Amino acid sequence: MLTLYGMTDSGNCYKPRLLLAKLDRDFRHVEVSSRDGGTRSPDFLAKNPNAMVPLLEFEDGQTLAESNAMLLHLAEGTRFLPVDRYQRALAYQWLFFEQYSHEPYIAVRRALLRFSERAAQATPERLAQTLERGNKALGIMNSWLEDRPFFAGETYSVADIALYAYTHVAGDGGFKLEAYPAVLAWLQRVQNDAGHVDMEWKP
């Protein structure tokens, strides 16, 4: 059985949990947190020297890091990765957008405001920068979604899973999603897709 090391309250960790639930694949959840030193323990560093969750462990003990790499790997051959070459390329594009232009602002601002151990980093400059860049990402997403239902085009894909993870809790970071109506409508479409589970869900 697959083992998934992660934190319940992390959007990055939610991504593979959501896809595994939709694929109806069994897995073991092991809670490992960056907030209590769990990701920096010698045992965990031996599994992932980058000290990050989620981490996926296969039956043979081999491991895979990076939430969006897990999505691409697990989705191969399923409805969650488009067969059409251009739509598939768009799924790739939005996965990298999520990690470079979205998560470092929208997820980080949520962490700065929500987790006491990050409070010292929540300077006015950092809060202003993450707000500005997070809103830029939301604006780009909103424009894209005005013309199509999902990020890769006509159908739900791993790109929607990746972007849903932190967008649906962006309010925790002080982002006003009501300014982005196409994003709000898309959040609803994601929730309506078959087999959806909430972030708190564990097997």
Next chain:
Amino acid sequence: MLTLYGMTDSGNCYKPRLLLAKLDRDFRHVEVSSRDGGTRSPDFLAKNPNAMVPLLEFEDGQTLAESNAMLLHLAEGTRFLPVDRYQRALAYQWLFFEQYSHEPYIAVRRALLRFSERAAQATPERLAQTLERGNKALGIMNSWLEDRPFFAGETYSVADIALYAYTHVAGDGGFKLEAYPAVLAWLQRVQNDAGHVDMEWKP
């Protein structure tokens, strides 16, 4: 013919140029720079609202952003994307590592030190943070490469292209690559792979 919008002096733009050269695919290079406002012109924003290069334009006018998405798209069905499912997953893992844990420190520190318009951002704190995190990334890469020749395992892949782009010029950002002998040996292997071209190369 494909059109690639980008800056000659950007590692991110070098990635698709290097793969296209190795694939012996013709393309048109159009110089668009983030340093003179080119990426923020109305014409370019209509192509990429995220105001970033590289941008790939196909014969039919459709576009693709995100350098690592281009690598995955262009490499499909070639020797640059492993067929073995686990090795392929490792290629994904290192592509996301590059964008999240490497480029924001190693490429950004190079830009802070090299480009006059970034000098105001080169505060002591920012220089210290990018140095520490960039060295962390190089240390993780070095440990991995002590046990295998390339990032996805036995063979050269898109993961090597992505990580080579800014690692081979990390010295411009003040990183001392001689502290990472396995990385230095890997840089040589990348340069020795058939069809290698330098960052300055354009068609």
